Amino acid sequence: MATDGERIREQIWRTVMPDEQDRAFVDLAVDGGQGLPEFLRRLGADVSDSWDQLAALSAEYRILVEDIEAAIRVLGPRGWAVTPMSVTVLRQAVEAAEAGREGEADDLLADEWDGDDGAARLSRVCAQVGVLGATDPELHRLFHERARLVGLARDHHLAGRYDASVPLLQAHMEGIVIDVTGGSKFFTMTREKADLVDPQRLVGLEACLAALQKIYGTGVKETQTRGSLSRHGVLHGRELAYDTRVNSAKTWSVFAALVEWAQPKALAVVRARKAERQAAAAGSQALDGRGRHLDNREFSETRDALRTLWASAMGWHRQRGRFRPDLVGGVYQTSDFTRKGLPAAHAIQQWVSQEGQEVMYWRTTASGWTLGIALSAEGDRFDEYLFSAPRPPSGPPSAGASGWGGLFETPPDWS
Template identity: 30%
Template sequence: MNSPFIRDIPSIAKNLKNVRDMATFKRIMPFCRPFLKLLGADVQKMDDALANVDDLVRQIEEMSQIPDRFNDIFASRGWIIYDLLNLEVAKNAIAKAESGDIDGAETDLVDYYDAETVRWKLQTMKGIRAFHPRVALAQKALIDYEEERYHACVPVVLSLLDGLVNELQEKRRGFFAEEVDLTAWDSISAHSSGLNVLVRIFQKGRYKTTIESLTIPYRNGIMHGMDLGYDNKIVAAKAWAALFATRDWALKAEKGLLEVQPKEPQKSWKEILDQLRKNQGNKEKLEQWKPRDIEVGIDVPASGAPELFADTTPEKQLAKYLNFWMVKNYGYMAKCLSSKMGPPAKQAPARLRQSFSSKALKAFKFVSIQDHAAALSIISTNLVFEEYGAEVLKSFDFRLINEDSQGNPEVSGTPGSDWKIINWALY
């Protein structure tokens, strides 16, 4: 499932191909310019966009090498690259290690995980549904980390890591279980040189009591009281780093994207030309577009059935979604979600049922409707629902995007497009 090198995974390879194709196009641009002018393309803007493409090629090729180089140097020490690791930090650590100061490079990586960085990365973990019940404990571990109580922080972070993987792993195996597989298609951290390497290192058997200061968070030695010298920042930082590195795998596991996905079909020249014409049309629509000035309660109702709202508007789509929620019609709720930014279509009804079956919507009210772009609107709402016998009042901002039939953003009002909800989960 994995490519031999991280630089060969589809998302990175695609970026490389795209920028190389741009460089090629720059070379043939003089021959295409008359033809593009006939199509109405803004040739000057295209020239401006291509001016620095050669530098861009060099930068992206350099960046594509960083993940493999980082793991080659640091994986054996308990660090791996992942999507939200600061690339400049990784690049500088590689340079320092390759100059002969790998201990200094490791010190820099530890320093990177200060309390503020951990706090921010914990916010990104909230995108994983299975991490929601673990947030409160993670916040307590962060307090201990900030106060340098590493003896208390490390076991908690390791348990959070183990439990998160256990919940999402198909065979119910935790991070430290034997034969656990944490690879995923098109993933930097879940590449075969990433998480699985950490698993083998962290789960190493520890059968003798040690008091020497550790540099690796050996789970078995720490949790079973054999490794007593884990109370330090380097062990704690590596535990946090492993948790954050698992984020991409967990997101893919929740969306059913661990396995190889179908390749996107190659576009024909006719399709490319049609796209150019469409882009020109969209440009004209964008120039004409203006945000609406809407006052809820006067220009549009604050609540009610979808029929009360104008067609092809984001507020009508949201009204549909909320009314479907009231009658627990999760299948129709799923049809209101963005095809690319929501859960996979086949899984969406079950995911919605799992999230909303305990929440019985009683009432909703639109507070404000703001058009932020030609294909993006934000609707602020007040929701009243019953959850586990208690009435909950929640303010929530729904983001809606106008999409075409393929799920691509489209200017509002374009025939064949429809408004879809991006952020469907309330927590």
């Protein structure tokens, strides 16, 4: 029967290396491949040096997995989420805890959230909260406000006001989970409990956030001074010794892991809300207060693809002295555009002048509106033009075709 460590290690391997063939190759390089380079040399392929490098890297990779497993197994039950912290410090903390010096282990990890490095780590977490709802105006506003409050928790922690940092963080842990799951919760053992298991991410391993959820969601039935991490005990005044540096650092570690877990879920919420808005506005000719079309299906994906072509076109021109006529279909294939969210029949059009000094790209979106981008080169200088019109461009900006906006004339649908 597998031990806890073996089960956790297997979860880590499935996350960081889901392809079993890759995992088998690592095992071969470390354990069973000593004779393979000699076998290949006899066949005329001398790979000894490369194989030695691969074996060394594979061994390092295995050690890293073992370090993460030990940290999750030993430090997780103490209330630490280990993924946001230095592997070197985690290794030292594991050694201390396994030697019976649990207080030393906690202090080592709490140091990760103090001083200049700790302040930088805390600020990164605050910034990650602030962009969780990016590209959705309402969610962006709400997460920006949430980041402001989390910033206060950062300031409280750095100032040693742990009585304030812990409950403030716990409140926003719950709020973030509710926001990205549509109502599920972190601090509950009821049917409303959020499913925190995501085998594609280390923070989503069964032994990580899901296990910590039990520690932080445990109820406190009587008033105590045990230093419990229970949100119930903190919120209801039943835990009177929660306000310590270590407890605040532990809560920050879990909060940071929770934000990482929430990132793909927040993106899914943003996409779903966008799809709902676009479906409701499909076929509408109405504009918002900034003159942008409400029916903006495929606008952002099209702008992204055209901007990529714009940057690449300039790069190739600097190398060759002229724009490439085969950027679409040559340098960039269908898969490059589908990765940006466009359909396989992406329908991006391109035109390059005979002299190769002017280029334009455009695409008609699912809404029927056309967006385009053009460049003209003169020596080392490039002029950019943006297009937005109900029909494809009749010609390049130099020909005086309508729909093109020059410098400081950004069309609303490009903003």
